[in-house]
Amino acid sequence: MNRLSLSIFLCCISFLFTEKLMSQSQRNHGWVVSGSSSKLLIQGKEILNARDEFRFKTPEGMSQIQEIDYYLMLGEYYLRKKDKVGIANILYDLRTKKGEYAFADFLLTSLWKQSQGEEVQAIKIFDNYIQKEPNTYFRNLAKNMRTNLFQSGEDEKKSMIRMDCQKNKPYYSLCRVFRLQYYIDLPSGKEKDMHKHFVNIMRVSSPFFEDPNLEWIPLLDRIDEDLPAKLTFLGFVREGIYFQKMIMDLEKITDGSIGENSIERMAFFQMIGGDHSGAEESYQNFLKSAKGKKTSILNRIYVKLGALAYFQKDYRKSLEYYLKLDLNNWSSDIHHPFLNEPMSITGVKDLISVSLYKVSGADAALKALQKIKDPEKLSEADIWPKLRISQMLMDQNPELSSRMTDEIIYMAQEKKWRRLEYAATILQGYNQIYRKEFRKSTIELTKSRGILDEENAFYAAEFLRNFGFVFAHTASGKKGPVNGNIRDGVADYLQNNMYEDLYYIRNYRPLAFSTDLFFEYALSHLRDDNDVWGLLDSIYKYNAVKWMRGRKGSPHSLFQIQFVDQQFKYLSGFSTARESKFFDSTYADSRETESQTQRKNEEESVRTLESAKLPTVLLLPYKEEFYLFTFNPKESKRNQLSWKVIHSQRPDTTEIIESVRDLISSSKEADTVQIYLNEAGTGLMRSLKKEIKETHFVFFFSLLPGSDPHKSLGVFSWKCPTNMRALEGKGMNLVDTAYFEGSRILKEKERLHLWDFPANSSSGAPITNLSWSCKSESGTLEEIPFLKLFRRIDYRTVPRMVVYTERVLGKSWSDYSWHYNWLHFWFRSGTKKIGYLPSLPVLDSGSVSGLADPSRYREDGIWIQASPW
Numbered sequence: 001m002n003r004l005s006l007s008i009f010l011c012c013i014s015f016l017f018t019e020k021l022m023s024q025s026q027r028n029h030g031w032v033v034s035g036s037s038s039k040l041l042i043q044g045k046e047i048l049n050a051r052d053e054f055r056f057k058t059p060e061g062m063s064q065i066q067e068i069d070y071y072l073m074l075g076e077y078y079l080r081k082k083d084k085v086g087i088a089n090i091l092y093d094l095r096t097k098k099g100e101y102a103f104a105d106f107l108l109t110s111l112w113k114q115s116q117g118e119e120v121q122a123i124k125i126f127d128n129y130i131q132k133e134p135n136t137y138f139r140n141l142a143k144n145m146r147t148n149l150f151q152s153g154e155d156e157k158k159s160m161i162r163m164d165c166q167k168n169k170p171y172y173s174l175c176r177v178f179r180l181q182y183y184i185d186l187p188s189g190k191e192k193d194m195h196k197h198f199v200n201i202m203r204v205s206s207p208f209f210e211d212p213n214l215e216w217i218p219l220l221d222r223i224d225e226d227l228p229a230k231l232t233f234l235g236f237v238r239e240g241i242y243f244q245k246m247i248m249d250l251e252k253i254t255d256g257s258i259g260e261n262s263i264e265r266m267a268f269f270q271m272i273g274g275d276h277s278g279a280e281e282s283y284q285n286f287l288k289s290a291k292g293k294k295t296s297i298l299n300r301i302y303v304k305l306g307a308l309a310y311f312q313k314d315y316r317k318s319l320e321y322y323l324k325l326d327l328n329n330w331s332s333d334i335h336h337p338f339l340n341e342p343m344s345i346t347g348v349k350d351l352i353s354v355s356l357y358k359v360s361g362a363d364a365a366l367k368a369l370q371k372i373k374d375p376e377k378l379s380e381a382d383i384w385p386k387l388r389i390s391q392m393l394m395d396q397n398p399e400l401s402s403r404m405t406d407e408i409i410y411m412a413q414e415k416k417w418r419r420l421e422y423a424a425t426i427l428q429g430y431n432q433i434y435r436k437e438f439r440k441s442t443i444e445l446t447k448s449r450g451i452l453d454e455e456n457a458f459y460a461a462e463f464l465r466n467f468g469f470v471f472a473h474t475a476s477g478k479k480g481p482v483n484g485n486i487r488d489g490v491a492d493y494l495q496n497n498m499y500e501d502l503y504y505i506r507n508y509r510p511l512a513f514s515t516d517l518f519f520e521y522a523l524s525h526l527r528d529d530n531d532v533w534g535l536l537d538s539i540y541k542y543n544a545v546k547w548m549r550g551r552k553g554s555p556h557s558l559f560q561i562q563f564v565d566q567q568f569k570y571l572s573g574f575s576t577a578r579e580s581k582f583f584d585s586t587y588a589d590s591r592e593t594e595s596q597t598q599r600k601n602e603e604e605s606v607r608t609l610e611s612a613k614l615p616t617v618l619l620l621p622y623k624e625e626f627y628l629f630t631f632n633p634k635e636s637k638r639n640q641l642s643w644k645v646i647h648s649q650r651p652d653t654t655e656i657i658e659s660v661r662d663l664i665s666s667s668k669e670a671d672t673v674q675i676y677l678n679e680a681g682t683g684l685m686r687s688l689k690k691e692i693k694e695t696h697f698v699f700f701f702s703l704l705p706g707s708d709p710h711k712s713l714g715v716f717s718w719k720c721p722t723n724m725r726a727l728e729g730k731g732m733n734l735v736d737t738a739y740f741e742g743s744r745i746l747k748e749k750e751r752l753h754l755w756d757f758p759a760n761s762s763s764g765a766p767i768t769n770l771s772w773s774c775k776s777e778s779g780t781l782e783e784i785p786f787l788k789l790f791r792r793i794d795y796r797t798v799p800r801m802v803v804y805t806e807r808v809l810g811k812s813w814s815d816y817s818w819h820y821n822w823l824h825f826w827f828r829s830g831t832k833k834i835g836y837l838p839s840l841p842v843l844d845s846g847s848v849s850g851l852a853d854p855s856r857y858r859e860d861g862i863w864i865q866a867s868p869w
Contacts, residue, residue, distance in 0.1 A: 030073060030216020030246075031253050038253045040073060042066050043212065048074070050253075056089040064099050068170045071101075072218035075108045079115055079222075080254040087112050100170050103129070103138050107145060111222065114149065123150050137163075141171055144178040148223045157185045157586070173217045177224070180204050184230055189589030198235075198594050199794045202558055205231070205239045206791040221247050228269065229579055233568075233587040235561035235594065237273040238554075244269055260286055260297075264576045267304070271574045272567045274554035276312050279574075280305065296331030298324075303348060304574055306355065307337035311571075313501060315358035322352045333577075338502055340573035340583075344381045346372055350388050354505050362392045362511075380417045383408060387424055391508045394427075398434035405431060419459050422451040423508045426461070429468045430510040438476035445469055458569060461507045463492040467518045474521040483534050486522045490541045495599075497545045499570045506570075523622070532629075532641045537606045539620045539627050540703065543678065544604075556768065557790040558598075559828065565595035602828070604703040609641065612868040615667040616700075617660055618676040619651055619684050626680060628656055630663045651683035657691055660684075664695055672696040672854075674869055677823070679816050685862075698854060699864040701827045706867035708832045713752040713801055713852045716740070720782045721757045721774040723840075731848035741784045742792035752852050755804035756840040767821045770809070793829045802826050803835040803851050812838070813862060827866045836862040 026032060028044040039049040043066060048054045054077055059067045071090050078086035087108060094105040106129040113122035126146040133139040140161045147158045160182040165175035183204045187197040208214045220227070225247060232240035244266050248258045267282035283305050290297055302324045309318035327345050336343040336351070343351070349372055357365035369389050374382060387408055393401040405428045412421035425448040432441035445468045452460055466489030473480030493500075493515070503509040519542060526535040555563050568591075572583065582588060609616060609631050616631035626646040633640065646655055664670050675681045675688075677699040688697050717724045719734035728734050732754070738744040740753070760771045760783075768790070773783040804822075811818045813836060823834060835857050841847070850856050857863040 027215040029069075029212055030218075031077075031249055033249045033252050040070075040077075042070055056086055058093055064101075065168075065170045065172070067097075068101060068104050069173070069216075069218065071104050071108070072174075073216065075104075075111075076219045076222070076250065077254055079108075079111055080250070082115065100138070102133075103141055103171060106142070107219075110149070111219070119150075126150075137169065137175075138171075141174060141178070144181075145174070145223070148178075148181075160185065167211075167213060173214050174219075174223075176204075176207060176214055177217050177220065177227075180208075181224060181227070184234060184587075187234075187586065187590035187593075189586040190593055194590060194593045195597055195795070197590070198558055198561065199796070201234065201236065202791055202794070205236060206788070208239070208242060209791070210788060217243075217246060221250060226578075226582075229265070229582055230587050232269050232272060232564070233579075233582045233585060233591060235564040235591040237269055237564050237567075238556065238560060241266070241269045241273060241275075257289055258285070260290055260293075261576065261578060263289065264301070265578060268574045268576060268579065271308065271571050272564055273560075274563070274567070276308060280308055283308070295326045295329035296333065299326060299330065300334045303334055303343070303351075304337055307351070307574075310355050310358075310505075311501070315355050318355040319352070319359055322348075322355065335573050335575075337573040338506055338570060340575065346381050346385055350385045351505065353385070353388055353392075357392060357511075362395065366392050380412075380415065380420055383411065383417070383420060387420065387427065387508050390424075390431075391427060391510065394431055394434060394510055395512055398431055402428065402431045402435060418452055419456050422448055422456070422459065425451060426464055426468065427508050427510060429465075430471070430513055433468070433472050433475050433513075436475075438472050438478075441472040442469060445472070459506065461496075461503055461509070463489045463496065464503060464507060464509055465489075466492065467513065467515075470518060470521050470525065471513055474525060479525075479529070482525060483529065483531050486526065486534060487537060489518070490522070490538050494541045494545055495566070497549065498566070502570055519622075532643050533606055535627070535643060536618070536620075536629050536641065539622055540604070540606060540618070542622065543620055553766070553768075556787060558794070559790070561591060562595045562598050565591055602704065605705060606703055608703045608705045609868055610637075612674070614672055614674045614698075614869045615663050615670045616674050616676075616868055617663065617681075617684070619646075619656065619680040620676075620678070621649075621680055624649060626651065626656070628659055630659060632663060632667050634667050651680040652687035656684060657687060660688060661692065664692070670695065672698060672869075674698050674700050674865070677701050677820070677864060679820075682813070682816055696855070696858050698857075698869075699862065700868045701823060701864055701866050704867050706832070708800075708865070709750075711750045711800075712849075713750050714748050715752045715754060715848050715851060716746070716748075716799070717754040718757065718772075718774075718784070720776045723756060724754075725777070727843060727848070730843060730845040732843075737782045737784060741788055742794070742797035745796050749800075751799040752801040752803060753799040754840075754851065755802065755808045758807045759810045761810060767809070767818050772808070790825070795830055798826075798830040800831065801833045801835070801852060802831055803837065805836070805840050806838050823864060832866045834864045836864070 026034065027041070029041055032039050032041055037050050040047050040054065042062060047059070047070060048057070054074065056074065059070050062070065071094060075087065075090050078090065090108060091105060094101045094108075106125055110122045110125040113125065123146070126142060130139055130142045130146070133142060140163055144160050144163070147160060151158060158181065160178055162182045163175050163179050165172055165179055169175070180201075183197070183201050186200075187194060191197070217223070220243065228240040228244035228247070231237070231243065244262070248262045248266060251258045251262055263282050263286045267279045267286070270276075270279035270282060283301050286301055287298065290301070302321050306318045306321035309315070309321060325348065327348070330345045330348075332342050334343050335341060336347060349368070353365045353369050356368055366389060369385050369392075372385050386404060390401045390404040390408070393404070405424050408424045409421055409428065412418075412424060425444050429441050429444035429448065432438070432444060445465050448465055466485040469485040470482050470489065473482045500515065504511070519538070522538055523535065526538060554560060568588070612631060612633055615633065618629040620627045620629070626648065627643060628646050629641060629643045631641050644659065646653060648655075660673065664673060673695055675685055675697060681699065685697055685699070688695075714733055715731060716733045716735055717727070718740040719725065719736055724732070724734060735746065739746050757772045757774060760773055761769060768786055771783055771785040773781060776782050806812055809818050809822055813819060819836070826834060835851065837857070838860060854863045
């Protein structure tokens, strides 16, 4: 393979590659792939395996439901293998059985006819069955299956009949899939009550992760091979990956290998889900299966691998993948991973130059870019590398960079290349700062806002534009009106910070103007201007970004919708051609609507403090110091919020303690003071409880606007654990597992849920692996996994208050991160207040109701409100 042109472009740089593997959990029902072997399990019992080539045998020792599952699973294998004898054996067996086997008979018969190209006959078989079947359940199964097999419509939506599914009925897994299809096709993209649809989708998809009977869905590839994509575009990427894995395992078992289309689709889902190592492994598997394929196909994968490594900040590995490209055999079908549009050879060289810059510096990247030869007639794609040169020249030669950028701007305006004009104008705004032309800088940055039309709005980078204003005004030495730019820039950065490295590629971000430098300039300006609310807003969001970046893994349940929506904005170019029809579908529209709704409901505002009734303390770290903010509701509006910088990394210094004493004193000897709950706040709380015992200290969790109706709460707990059963009749309402975990809805809205049962977990496991179990009075083992809580708790089932003890997490309050993640789950779900006690005191009918009283937690407990009091 001739890679000479790329080798010259990269100046012969090469690096070593290290492969990472990712383990998969194994199912106990259905088809199981394990290394080079595979087998068919029915409820954990091995029935057939690859060694006997999955030859048919009549099932023995199974219930009717298990037999039907067996026939359908083996049937899907024979259908893919086009095994006429195997299908004949199954159909013969089905027709000799008494019971509810008829639907399986008609289904497999129809599918066999379809596989033989006899579409009309296949449909006729279904129609005859539907016409004659008296049982509504079986008739609806047949109607839904006919719809799946022989009907298509707008957005691939299908007119499914809503089904109620019961485990004691046959074809339970098929029923569940049809039920899921019904619910995912209900949202039309823009409804006001979109959240209700998403809650229902979460509920109908949850059993697939919880019920052993649903570990395998027979005939899923024929029912709806795009079900994983539909779920992913809705925002339910974890669910999409689950079903895609099932489809791929069947391919592996029947065909001996997984199809390249399936592997690449899985890699895209993994990218969207934040599983970068899994995506890399999938692409590597693609390359192994694609040996001997056209170079253009290999190029497509190497571009994605290079971009994936860049996104993970492994720039050396990124270059190594790019070195494998053959630019002499380029295809226009290859899309830009971060822009999702066709990429020319010039475009890929521009992409590579950024990784080269990250590894070897500007000089090496500039030399590579300068080797790109211009065609006789320049297109927009040919100009982007020139803007890249201007970007990289800015540090060394701002004058030359400015002249080049001006030429690009004029050309872009003439040709109406809006994105190019936008990026060049932003870059020129920064360039003028280098050249000390501060007024020209603000003109360019102001001008940039009106350039992009609606079609290119996704390309906007508002935080870059607003950051630029701050840099320009600060560098000029003049006090400018940039408080609003700081506020807007920080707000936009809060939403997009995870993709900051991509702005170098997508938006030609100037290399020298870092985010850290922006915060230094912004905070300096706000301090000098004594804009205390702006200062609090910036520091608060700075800490929010640090917390988000420090989290490991991607969100679960409905919490993943916003995350997935952001992933699509930046990583949609990793998709395959099969997903193109979904980008403008109602699935994508519905995801965007739900994401916007969630984001709006979770927008924190420091101005929430203005309605606080209690003296308030926020201790926020910034680099090697703390910013201490105190709010005194007794002061005049102008003087309510105060601040000071604490030059220490200890949250319990004398200066901080004395500041809280002053706040209490100026608040007319306040009985209660609230503290913002972060790691510094917990350290401060411990000292305050010792130093100032006459005051009650409580926490608040966030600056979300919110109200608590302060209605009396009924106390509820899990009926199963022995210690809870002892409280029956003492003012405690004990409920079954389904009600306590949120699977079923309690009529009472004003509830306090009491948690006092030990967790099952290993010391090194993440908090999401927690579970709680017990033996019920009947002797059966019941369990509540934390991940099931994630899926089950919603606005209809979340309690108003939660009280829990140390046993629930198995960690003392000093282990901040576990408790914070537990609290984050409940408050984000809609709980208004939480009480923590190291251990549960002896309770009787008189003291149970006292669990909702804040004073109960004054001595040895912790009281946390969702929002400031």
